[in-house]
Amino acid sequence: MKNGKFVTLGIETSCDETAAAVTADGRTVLSDIISSQIDVHEAFGGVVPEIASRHHLTQINAVIGAALSEAEVTWRDIDLVGCTCGPGLVGAVLIGLSTAKAVAYAASKPFVGVHHIKGHVCASYLNTLNPDGLTELHAIRPPHLALVVSGGHTDLIDVRSYTEYKLLGSTRDDAAGEAFDKVARALGLGYPGGPKVDAIAAEGDPESVKFKRVYLEEGSLDFSFSGIKTGVLNYMNTERQAGRDVNACDVAAGFEASVVDVVAAKARAALRRTGYGKLTMGGGVAANSMLRARMEAVCAEESAELYVPPPVYCTDNAAMIACAAYYQYRADGPSPLGLDAYATLPLNEKF
Ligand code: KG4
Ligand code: ZN
Numbered sequence: 492m493k494n495g496k497f498v499t500l501g502i503e504t505s506c507d508e509t510a511a512a513v514t515a516d517g518r519t520v521l522s523d524i525i526s527s528q529i530d531v532h533e534a535f536g537g538v539v540p541e542i543a544s545r546h547h548l549t550q551i552n553a554v555i556g557a558a559l560s561e562a563e564v565t566w567r568d569i570d571l572v573g574c575t576c577g578p579g580l581v582g583a584v585l586i587g588l589s590t591a592k593a594v595a596y597a598a599s600k601p602f603v604g605v606h607h608i609k610g611h612v613c614a615s616y617l618n619t620l621n622p623d624g625l626t627e628l629h630a631i632r633p634p635h636l637a638l639v640v641s642g643g644h645t646d647l648i649d650v651r652s653y654t655e656y657k658l659l660g661s662t663r664d665d666a667a668g669e670a671f672d673k674v675a676r677a678l679g680l681g682y683p684g685g686p687k688v689d690a691i692a693a694e695g696d697p698e699s700v701k702f703k704r705v706y707l708e709e710g711s712l713d714f715s716f717s718g719i720k721t722g723v724l725n726y727m728n729t730e731r732q733a734g735r736d737v738n739a740c741d742v743a744a745g746f747e748a749s750v751v752d753v754v755a756a757k758a759r760a761a762l763r764r765t766g767y768g769k770l771t772m773g774g775g776v777a778a779n780s781m782l783r784a785r786m787e788a789v790c791a792e793e794s795a796e797l798y799v800p801p802p803v804y805c806t807d808n809a810a811m812i813a814c815a816a817y818y819q820y821r822a823d824g825p826s827p828l829g830l831d832a833y834a835t836l837p838l839n840e841k842f
Pocket of ligand 1: 506643668669671672684689776777779780805807
């Protein structure tokens with residue numbers, strides 16, 4: 492405890508960000524340290540799992556130290572250590588998880604393992620301190636609908652309480668972010684592709700090159716993005732073989748419009764089905780400008796409130812993990828120190 496507040500240390504290493512953060516009473520971010528490996532993986536055009544693990548190992552202690560010192564707390568102040576235990580690159584998850592368990596044991600603090608996607612949902616609950624040290628509060632609380640769109644996941648979730656989640660729909664093949672990254676590679680934009688596609692799409696005409704929208708069966712809230720990615724690749728090959736120039740901005744805009752149309756339609760259907768007047772967004776693709784603008788329009792039409800966290804809390808971070816850990820610990824208590832790391836993990840698994 493510090494100043495009567497419950498202090499949580501969160502740790503996240505499930506992909507290519509080594510992150511540690513400290514929150515007070517779950518929601519208030521006291522520090523949020525992220526060491527990104529983008530430069531390391533850029534040369535390979537994507538995340539290399541073995542290299543990611545090795546980098547986590549060299550960075551993790553310094554990142555945790557920086558999170559504690561920036562939050563101006565010591566190990567004595569920490570009430571809980573929470574860490575992503577899956578889903579993710581299992582070797583990468585293991586580095587954060589082993590470290591979290593070790594520091595929790597050494598400092599005699601309780602430990603909880605956190606589902607990474609629950610972290611992305613909890614990113615919408617985070618408050619930051621303004622320059623006067625006062626908390627900027629916002630009122631997002633369950634129940635609500637959550638859309639998590641990241642490099643590994645595309646999920647529509649019925650968030651019934653801070654700890655009860657029901658998956659309404661998810662991708663059957665590629666995640667939305669994966670499609671962005673693959674299309675970016677095809678356009679020669681490099682890694683990570685999402686922000687680059689976002690930037691050039693703003694210069695293009697979304698009507699100029701049309702790609703198929705895949706809605707699946709009537710009433711399904713699932714997604715499929717592998718067809719859109721293939722459609723883009725086929726279009727580019729055909730154009731090049733015919734000796735025509737490919738306008739990358741138009742292709743990016745057309746691709747983005749096809750993803751956004753499908754995601755918006757499914758989110759609208761989920762809002763109607765759950766009857767919730769609130770939608771939160773999370774995951775790296777939630778930073779996408781066309782998606783944000785469209786979701787604002789959809790929510791206005793459905794008289795629903797939309798909350799999208801600032802970009803730094805949309806992509807992987809440990810503040811969202813600390814927040815999820817806090818609510819999970821309050822509801823279910825600590826996890827066993829024997830907890831494993833998981834590449835895949837059902838949303839409702841208790842640990
Ligand atoms: O949530 P995140 O940091 O990591 C995962 O848990 O996957 O999401 C990373 C993904 C990448 O695929 C990246 O290309 C995508 O989010 N992304 C974007 C944007 N910013 C990041 N996609 C579209 N538009 C963006 N502005
Ligand atoms: Zn993520």
